[in-house]
Each structure stands twice: as structure tokens, then as C-alpha cells.
Amino acid sequence: MKIQEVLTRGLWTENPVFRLMLGLCPVLATSTSVQNAVGMGIAVIFVLTCSNLLISLIRSVVPDKIRIPIFISIIATFVTLVDLIMAAYFPDLHKSLGLFIPLIVVNCIILGRAEAFASKNNLFFSLMDGIAMGSGFTAALCLIATFREILGNGTWLGIPLFGSGFEPALLMILPSGAFFTIAFIIASLNGWDRRRKRQTKPSVQ
Amino acid sequence: MRDSPLFLKQSAMRKVVWALGPAWLASLFFYGWISVFMTALSIATCAVTEWLFVRKKGGRISEAVFVTAILYAMILPPTLPFYMLVLGALFAVAFGKMAFGGFGANVFNPAMVGRAFLYITFPVYMTGRWMPAARFSDFPAGFTAWRFNGMEALTSATPIHAIQEGAGKSLPLLKLLTGSINGRFESLGQTLMIGGGSLGESSAVLLTLGGLFLVYQKVAKWRLVLSFFAAHVIFQAALHCLCHGPVQDPLTGLLTGGTILGGFFMVTDPVSAVRTEKAQWLYGSFIAVMAVIIRSFSLFSSGLMFAILLGNMFGPLMDLGIRSLGKGRKR
Numbered sequence: 001m002k003i004q005e006v007l008t009r010g011l012w013t014e015n016p017v018f019r020l021m022l023g024l025c026p027v028l029a030t031s032t033s034v035q036n037a038v039g040m041g042i043a044v045i046f047v048l049t050c051s052n053l054l055i056s057l058i059r060s061v062v063p064d065k066i067r068i069p070i071f072i073s074i075i076a077t078f079v080t081l082v083d084l085i086m087a088a089y090f091p092d093l094h095k096s097l098g099l100f101i102p103l104i105v106v107n108c109i110i111l112g113r114a115e116a117f118a119s120k121n122n123l124f125f126s127l128m129d130g131i132a133m134g135s136g137f138t139a140a141l142c143l144i145a146t147f148r149e150i151l152g153n154g155t156w157l158g159i160p161l162f163g164s165g166f167e168p169a170l171l172m173i174l175p176s177g178a179f180f181t182i183a184f185i186i187a188s189l190n191g192w193d194r195r196r197k198r199q200t201k202p203s204v205q
Numbered sequence: 206m207r208d209s210p211l212f213l214k215q216s217a218m219r220k221v222v223w224a225l226g227p228a229w230l231a232s233l234f235f236y237g238w239i240s241v242f243m244t245a246l247s248i249a250t251c252a253v254t255e256w257l258f259v260r261k262k263g264g265r266i267s268e269a270v271f272v273t274a275i276l277y278a279m280i281l282p283p284t285l286p287f288y289m290l291v292l293g294a295l296f297a298v299a300f301g302k303m304a305f306g307g308f309g310a311n312v313f314n315p316a317m318v319g320r321a322f323l324y325i326t327f328p329v330y331m332t333g334r335w336m337p338a339a340r341f342s343d344f345p346a347g348f349t350a351w352r353f354n355g356m357e358a359l360t361s362a363t364p365i366h367a368i369q370e371g372a373g374k375s376l377p378l379l380k381l382l383t384g385s386i387n388g389r390f391e392s393l394g395q396t397l398m399i400g401g402g403s404l405g406e407s408s409a410v411l412l413t414l415g416g417l418f419l420v421y422q423k424v425a426k427w428r429l430v431l432s433f434f435a436a437h438v439i440f441q442a443a444l445h446c447l448c449h450g451p452v453q454d455p456l457t458g459l460l461t462g463g464t465i466l467g468g469f470f471m472v473t474d475p476v477s478a479v480r481t482e483k484a485q486w487l488y489g490s491f492i493a494v495m496a497v498i499i500r501s502f503s504l505f506s507s508g509l510m511f512a513i514l515l516g517n518m519f520g521p522l523m524d525l526g527i528r529s530l531g532k533g534r535k536r
Binding site: 167169170171172174176 | 286289322325326327328330
């Protein structure tokens with residue numbers, strides 16, 4: 001396995017949100033503004049990297065039958081850390097993310113990486129996988145939040161982009177707006193993929 | 206008539222357009238040429254959107270899209286900014302119809318999808334700004350004006366809203382029947398204007414005329430129409446007797462909130478309505494009951510819109526249920 005492969009997989013070919021469609025619930029809830037998206041993304045990167053690291057370290061001593069509870073308690077430890085640090089230093093962000101920080105514990109991306117990758121690979125690859133997957137999640141979240149915040153609120157990272165004549169489309173801030181945005185992005189990614197495949201491989205007839 | 210390469214000929218849909226004619230002409234009189242422009246804009250947007258989808262496969266634009274476009278324009282407030290109208294029409298056809306696979310495959314009535322989209326996206330423009338309709342004494346009123354506003358006012362009150370605020374006396378039945386809805390009423394010490402509602406929903410008489418034509422032509426299934434109106438009147442009358450606070454009397458309920466337009470033209474949409482005969486009774490009354498409940502007990506005064514979308518959603522289930530019941534009995 002190559003390091004580039006691990007990196008591109010997390011960021012692109014197996015992007016947790018757009019390709020694997022994992023963790024859509026926090027994506028819906030925290031992509032209403034770019035600020036929330038960045039905060040959530042950083043929290044996930046931290047938890048994912050640390051848990052991947054620790055799980056990879058102890059992978060040879062964890063009994064197979066109780067591996068899930070062990071993974072969950074490791075993840076919960078790091079989530080509690082993030083939760084408390086955020087409450088102490090970024091109280092506003094902590095308030096707006098609310099319940100979704102503790103809910104990272106049950107985020108399927110993190111448990112999925114622990115189960116599918118960190119428990120089978122060495123320390124370095126697990127670390128890289130955590131960073132790549134976390135960044136892929138954050139990038140996806142920020143992309144969705146960009147569309148939603150600009151269309152639904154007329155701002156980007158809290159900076160007003162339009163004059164007073166702009167009428168924000170409330171739908172984009174509601175959960176249905178997130179579904180529409182995600183569907184649009186996935187559809188365009190698939191369309192792009194298909195076109196590229198057609199170009200590289202002339203159809204065999 | 207020759208088969209056009211661009212349009213799919215559908216005679217049933219053409220009849221719906223004819224049936225909508227009188228009420229649409231009335232909206233021209235009540236609000237001015239803006240009604241014509243909004244309809245034209247809606248037709249252009251819907252047709253172009255559908256063409257973009259069918260273009261590659263060499264398909265043709267269905268005439269149903271014109272019905273969608275005209276109905277959609279008729280259920281919008283006459284004060285709506287034009288770009289919102291275009292956005293809603295785009296959404297109606299792209300997501301309400303083409304995303305499901307085009308004509309014949311749409312689960313929801315596209316015109317309703319467009320309106321619901323606007324209703325949620327721009328609530329202020331869809332609920333807070335109305336125009337009083339022209340009086341008959343103002344003739345020629347809208348026929349010679351771009352935007353006829355005899356009372357020189359924008360208002361926030363639809364007929365339903367006005368009646369809920371206790372304006373029943375200044376809104377005689379005759380006005381509701383002809384659609385020339387205007388006047389003023391007192392609420393909390395303020396004098397408010399009464400708006401006419403959406404472009405084409407106001408004239409009860411002309412809409413009924415068009416609707417009966419459709420039923421007579423067998424474009425609209427009579428079971429749907431009958432079950433809808435019967436259930437609407439009976440259920441609202443029952444609720445009115447039981448808890449008359451928020452629930453209007455059945456006649457007012459019938460004449461406001463686009464009930465007649467919805468009952469004749471939306472509930473009977475041949476694509477999104479149910480197919481089996483028994484399910485049609487169920488479908489019509491389900492929508493009527495939901496409409497009365499939503500309109501009376503929630504914040505949304507346009508309860509019929511949500512009721513019809515709910516009906517569309519459960520329609521296939523009703524068909525399936527009725528069919529499987531029939532099968533079970535035979536066995």
C-alpha cells in the first residue's frame with residue numbers, strides 16, 4: 001500500500017460523505033453555516049486521528065469479541081476531550097453545535113475507520129488515514145455549508161456577500177436544503193466520473 | 206391537427222387549459238395584465254425546463270407542462286417578484302416532474318411542488334402581500350391596466366385570514382362567489398384591506414363552471430371531485446359544530462383558500478391521483494379532511510396545498526391497499 005493511495009482515498013475516491021454517504025446526520029445538522037462546518041470538521045479530524053492512532057497501537061492485544069465496546073470507549077474518551085476543550089475555549093461554537101459534538105461518538109465514519117482500517121494497519125498508515133478521512137469529511141462539510149450559507153443566509157463565514165436586495169432562500173437552511181445540496185453535489189460528481197470514464201475508455205463494441 | 210415534432214399532443218390536457226380559461230380571464234380583470242405576464246413567464250420557464258431534460262433523448266415536451274404552468278401561475282399571489290416565480294417554476298418542473306422520470310411518472314403534482322417550494326423558501330412573499338381584487342364598478346379595471354389596484358394598497362390579509370379576524374360582515378357571500386374580493390375590516394383597532402388571494406383562485410363561479418366542464422368531458426374523475434367536496438363540507442360542518450372557535454362554517458371553507466380550484470383541478474390531476482375506483486373515494490376524502498384540519502388548526506392557511514401533497518404521497522399506497530383487499534376477498 002502506498003501513502004498516496006491512503007490520502008487520495010480519504011479525500012476523494014472514498015470520501016466519507018460524497019462516496020460512502022456515511023455520517024449524513026451530522027452533515028445535515030452542522031452544515032447550516034461555514035463556521036459550524038469548520039468547527040465540526042476540526043473536531044472530527046481530531047477524534048478520528050487520535051482514535052485511529054490508539055486503536056492501531058493496541059490492535060494486537062484487543063480480543064476480537066469485545067473489540068467494538070473497546071473502540072467505542074476509546075472514541076468516547078477523545079470526544080469528551082473535544083467537548084470539554086470546546087466548551088472552555090469556544091463557548092459560542094460549542095453552543096451552536098450543541099448535541100452534535102457528543103454525538104461524534106456514534107458517528108459511523110469514526111467507528112467504520114477503526115473497524116475497517118486502524119485495527120488492521122500499522123501506526124503510520126492509520127494516522128494518515130485518520131487525517132485524510134477527517135479532512136475529506138471537513139472538505140465535504142465546508143462545501144455543503146458554503147452553498148447553504150450563501151443561498152440561505154446571504155453570507156459566507158458570517159460576511160454578508162450581497163446588498164440588501166438579496167432575499168435569502170429559507171429552504172436552504174432547513175434540512176431539506178441540505179438534502180438537495182448533497183444530491184446536487186453527488187450527482188455532479190457521478191456525472192463527471194462517467195464522462196471521464198467514457199473519455200479514457202472508448203466504448204468496446 | 207398535425208403532429209408537432211416539439212410537442213407531445215395530449216387532448217385531455219388541452220381541455221384542462223380551456224376549462225381554466227374563464228377563471229384566468231377573470232384574474233386579468235381583477236389584477237391587470239400582470240396576470241398575463243406571470244402566466245406567460247411561467248409557461249416559458251416550465252416549457253424550457255422540460256425541453257432541457259428531454260432534449261438529449263429526442264423526446265417531446267408534453268402538453269401537460271402547459272397545464273402545470275398555468276395552474277402554477279394561478280395559485281401565486283399577484284404581488285410575487287418575477288424572479289421568484291421563475292425559480293419556483295424551474296423547481297416545479299425539474300424536481301417535481303423530471304427528476305421522477307418526466308410525464309406520467311411524477312408522484313407529486315408539479316404545480317403544487319412549485320408552490321410549496323416558494324411557500325417554504327420565501328414565506329413573506331407568499332403569505333404577507335396581497336392585492337384587493339377589482340370591483341365590478343371599476344370596469345374596465347384590469348383590462349386596461351398593467352397592475353390594477355383600485356384601492357391603492359398592498360395588504361397582508363387573504364380572505365381566510367380576514368374572516369378569521371372577524372371580517373365576515375364586510376365580505377358578503379356574493380363577493381366570494383364572483384371573486385371580486387375586496388373591502389376593509391377592523392382588527393385590533395386598525396383598518397385593514399382584504400386581498401383577493403392568489404391570481405386565479407378567487408372566482409368560485411367561473412372555476413366551478415370550468416370544473417364541471419372537465420367532469421362532463423370525463424377528464425376529471427367524478428368520484429374524486431364528489432368525494433373531495435362532500436368530505437370537505439361534511440367534515441368541516443362537523444368540526445364547526447364541535448369546536449367552532451377556529452373552524453369556519455363549511456360554506457366559507459368551500460369558497461376560500463382555493464378549495465374550488467384545488468378540488469376540480471389539483472385533486473383530479475390524472476398523473477398524481479389514484480387509479481382504482483374505490484381508492485378514489487378514499488383519496489378525495491383524505492385530502493379534504495387533511496385540508497380542513499391543517500387550515501383550521503395550524504399556522505399554515507394554505508392547508509389545501511399540503512393536503513394535496515400528502516394525498517399524492519399516500520395515493521399509491523391506497524391503490525395498493527384497495528387492490529390487495531380485492532385479491533384477498535377473491536381467495
